[in-house]
Amino acid sequence: MNPDFLDLLAALVRAEARFLVIGAHAMAAHGVPRATGDLDVWVQANPENAARVWDALIEFGAPVRALGLSKTDLTAPGVVFQMGEPPVRIDLLTSITGVDFDHAWSARSMHRVGTLDVPFLGRTALLDNKRATARAKDLADVEILERREPQDG
Template identity: 35%
Template structure:
């Protein structure tokens, strides 16, 4: 599967050695469950030097709205910071009670211009099971079928 229009932004983050994992709809697609998504969800390591690399890299994309953010904006709380460039990017330091380090055991790499780290089926089921959103619950059902049917 291909990360589609998000590939160049993700490759830029990987080249800058930003520690992140693709979660959400794009991760579903990378795992073989094809569905549409209009944004990209990233679970990022909240270490200040990593957030600086993240913001520096995102500032080079689109209109560069990431320049308006600072390290202090990234707290250890649930919820996303939404950045809209050529497409919406939702940045999480914690999702479903899990942090970047908690999810590394579920990491897979998508080859390409630069390896793109994403969460595997098991990790997505874990993250999305904690959500009450109907789309996430639908994803969990589809991901369980994907896991079962191989």
């Protein structure tokens, strides 16, 4: 994983933020690796967690003010904050289609990334999200995931 991605994940872990790695990195964690140009991170959208995520973003050095993000934005569903350019882009999301954060958090899948224990979107929630999104590539991912044995974690 890219060092910038690891730095952000480490800052989120240190801040005790509630977040889940989603997207292609979650697919890889569940046994379906693929090339990707970004890291997708879903954060719980509430005031307490927003403060923790904000602290992590500041520690990481994210250009939050320059890009117009406020701590309050992190409490609202539907926010997508993008930093960087592919292949080192980070997308921070406050909601995803078809999945509730609290439910996903309770069924998260923990994986070791470098020296960190990182929470990833669990397999069932990943499948639910991909079905709800219903894009062709996501439906293809559903077929691949359903053919694979669940991974430990």
